[in-house]
Amino acid sequence: MIIRQIHVTPVAFRDPPLLNAAGVHEPWALRTIVEIVTDEGISGLGETYGDLGHLTKVRECAQVLLGLDVHATNEMYARVSATVGDVVTDLHGLTGVATKEKSVDRVFSPFEVACLDIRGKAAGVPVVDLLGGRVRDAVPYSAYLFYKWAAHPGADPDRFGPALDEAGLVAQAALLIKEYGFSSIKLKGGVLPPDQEIAGIRALHAAFPGIPLRLDPNAAWTVETSIRVGRELDGALQYLEDPTPGISGMAEVAAAVPMPLATNMCVVTPEHLPPAISARAIGVLLLDHHYWGGLVRSAHIATVCGTFGLDLSMHSNSHLGISLAAMTHLAAATPNLTFACDTHTPWQDGQDVVLPGSLRFTDGAVPVPAGPGLGVELDRDALAIMNEQYETCGVRARDDTTYMRRFEPTFSTRRPRW
Numbered sequence: 001m002i003i004r005q006i007h008v009t010p011v012a013f014r015d016p017p018l019l020n021a022a023g024v025h026e027p028w029a030l031r032t033i034v035e036i037v038t039d040e041g042i043s044g045l046g047e048t049y050g051d052l053g054h055l056t057k058v059r060e061c062a063q064v065l066l067g068l069d070v071h072a073t074n075e076m077y078a079r080v081s082a083t084v085g086d087v088v089t090d091l092h093g094l095t096g097v098a099t100k101e102k103s104v105d106r107v108f109s110p111f112e113v114a115c116l117d118i119r120g121k122a123a124g125v126p127v128v129d130l131l132g133g134r135v136r137d138a139v140p141y142s143a144y145l146f147y148k149w150a151a152h153p154g155a156d157p158d159r160f161g162p163a164l165d166e167a168g169l170v171a172q173a174a175l176l177i178k179e180y181g182f183s184s185i186k187l188k189g190g191v192l193p194p195d196q197e198i199a200g201i202r203a204l205h206a207a208f209p210g211i212p213l214r215l216d217p218n219a220a221w222t223v224e225t226s227i228r229v230g231r232e233l234d235g236a237l238q239y240l241e242d243p244t245p246g247i248s249g250m251a252e253v254a255a256a257v258p259m260p261l262a263t264n265m266c267v268v269t270p271e272h273l274p275p276a277i278s279a280r281a282i283g284v285l286l287l288d289h290h291y292w293g294g295l296v297r298s299a300h301i302a303t304v305c306g307t308f309g310l311d312l313s314m315h316s317n318s319h320l321g322i323s324l325a326a327m328t329h330l331a332a333a334t335p336n337l338t339f340a341c342d343t344h345t346p347w348q349d350g351q352d353v354v355l356p357g358s359l360r361f362t363d364g365a366v367p368v369p370a371g372p373g374l375g376v377e378l379d380r381d382a383l384a385i386m387n388e389q390y391e392t393c394g395v396r397a398r399d400d401t402t403y404m405r406r407f408e409p410t411f412s413t414r415r416p417r418w
């Protein structure tokens with residue numbers, strides 16, 4: 001199964017004004033869709049970030065992978081590594097440090113996923129079977145709440161409404177739970193002073209008793225603030241995600257708060273695991289195949305985590321259905337991934353590059369798509385429309401901070417901020 005063609009297509013889709021420690025989401029989110037076609041005419045799909053520096057590397061790598069067999073992932077990784085070089089491609093700062101190794105893993109990931117899609121189709125089995133087989137038939141996701149504005153400045157309000165106080169958060173959670181059936185909630189914090197976010201969690205705890213809650217301020221707090229918030233939220237949080245920057249700061253907090261700490265910021269490449277484990281900095285790692293080098297490498301990391309007693313969840317950026325399918329296959333095949341995964345899917349509000357039908361939420365979980373490979377099919381009309389949107393939207397890299405400063409010129413991204 002020789003790779004004959006690779007199509008790399010950047011797309012843009014509408015994104016609401018979601019607030020985080022880096023700023024606010026722009027009106028357009030970017031992704032890159034990778035389609036690999038073999039000599040036998042089987043095609044496979046991958047999805048990754050759309051930032052221009054990253055897209056450029058994905059395009060360069062597509063050239064050097066032509067002619068390889070779809071099983072030759074070690075050779076693919078070597079060629080991607082040589083092609084990416086020292087370029088660092090993730091700059092928004094919400095997924096921790098950017099390293100050369102992480103940049104390679106980020107560029108490699110969509111090609112690996114597309115090859116697994118092809119291998120599954122050729123064998124007539126779903127990708128979950130190539131990852132060891134399913135340990136669950138459906139993957140639970142959490143309601144991913146954001147503080148948000150009612151609208152992008154100058155635009156009409158979106159249907160999600162504003163969420164800048166407790167009542168807004170509770171209304172948002174109620175909407176997402178009604179529409180998707182979620183049975184866990186994550187709140188993106190690091191937006192308002194910590195006492196207001198404590199009040200937000202308490203309001204959610206009161207409004208949704210028994211539903212596990214997480215809070216993720218993206219390292220916006222000092223060690224002292226993190227310990228205070230963690231103690232005040234004793235009994236209300238399932239885990240506290242990245243309260244403070246760095247492995248040593250996280251370890252100090254972990255030793256002093258009652259709940260486990262989770263991360264997708266202080267452990268973002270394999271080299272971070274030994275120091276984080278020996279410092280007991282985290283109890284939960286949020287896997288993300290988009291920057292952990294695809295599905296097989298992520299599964300290897302999951303095994304290491306199991307050995308050292310770390311639990312797993314899954315991190316999410318704005319994404320489309322190819323990624324949701326890949327995340328679902330990986331999570332369905334990972335025994336120790338027992339916490340509901342993050343997903344931005346509700347915020348995409350039906351926009352997608354895959355044909356409807358194969359991905360659905362039932363009681364907050366996505367059943368593993370039934371068809372061979374990833375089990376999703378490219379919607380070529382939607383791809384063309386979203387590519388046209390990319391061409392005209394003017395956004396070329398995610399930059400929540402610059403967009404925020406158009407409206408709040410003194411906005412600070414200092415971390416820790418409080």
Ligand SMILES: O=C([O-])C(=O)C[C@H](O)[C@@H](O)C(=O)[O-]
Pocket residue numbers: 018019020094095188216218264315316317318
């Ligand atoms: O730490 C996290 O969970 C994230 O970085 C997830 C996303 O990047 C989220 O914060 C966002 O999109 O604003």
Ligand SMILES: [Mg+2]
Pocket residue numbers: 216218241242263264265315
């Ligand atoms: Mg996080």
